[in-house]
Amino acid sequence: MVKMSLDNPPGVAAPFGDRFAHVARVDVAGGALLMLAGQVAVDDAGQVVAPGDAGAQAERIFEIVAGLLEAHGSSLADVLFIRTFMTDLGDLPAYAAVRRRLFPAAEAGRPPASTTVEVSRLFLPGAVLEVEVTAVAGAPKLA
Template sequence: MSELTRITAPDGVFPAAQYSHVVMGTGRFVAIAGQLALDEDGKLVGEGDAVAQARQVFANLGRCLAAAGATFDDVVKLTFFVTDMAHMPAIREARAAHIPDDRLPAASALQVASLVRPEFLMEIEAFAVVST
């Protein structure tokens, strides 16, 4: 695990409520491609269900991080792509199961017209820094 410094309210910037404005660390950089709500067989989990899809996406992120020798503690940035901002509470709930409030990474959320298939409600990518 990398030693990371999180700054939620840099001087002159509004305080962040659900993310950190700045996350710094030294070590090996890991980029995780946008994850979708697919199980290991490529089948959709939770059609029309944002909570189920968010849980599956975070499970997939966790598996990808583990494959890179990282954990959610090493995540410095998350990007949420959602088809409807109404899905953000489900994403925050799933994130909270893996990342405590005192370790929130930097984050961005974008509402998009669609994802690669219409049944996907969200896609989430992650960046991590693992100490070397």
């Protein structure tokens, strides 16, 4: 039996205008697949953190992502796939430094699958990154 649900955990700021769910969850035997909506670097009031600074924004985004995963019994160690939208691929080194620290290849033998694309702009002025994550919860750790 498969059960699907949408969630906005109370420990993470609500999505803008409640127009979407932060997490789509599909429960299956022995675990769940978590698909997180794209996250940008905002504070609890919805203001962009460190406008234009890819490294600082990456830190905030993954802090939000970790909170969403934790609310569903998961963690960054359970991330399967990361999709990143960047307004300038020249910011890739700053973003990659954060990713390498949070997702060390040696820990699991390999980092998550990933796609990174450059876009002309994001929906909030000053936001230079948006990150979507797919993870598992309640399943055996990745080999």
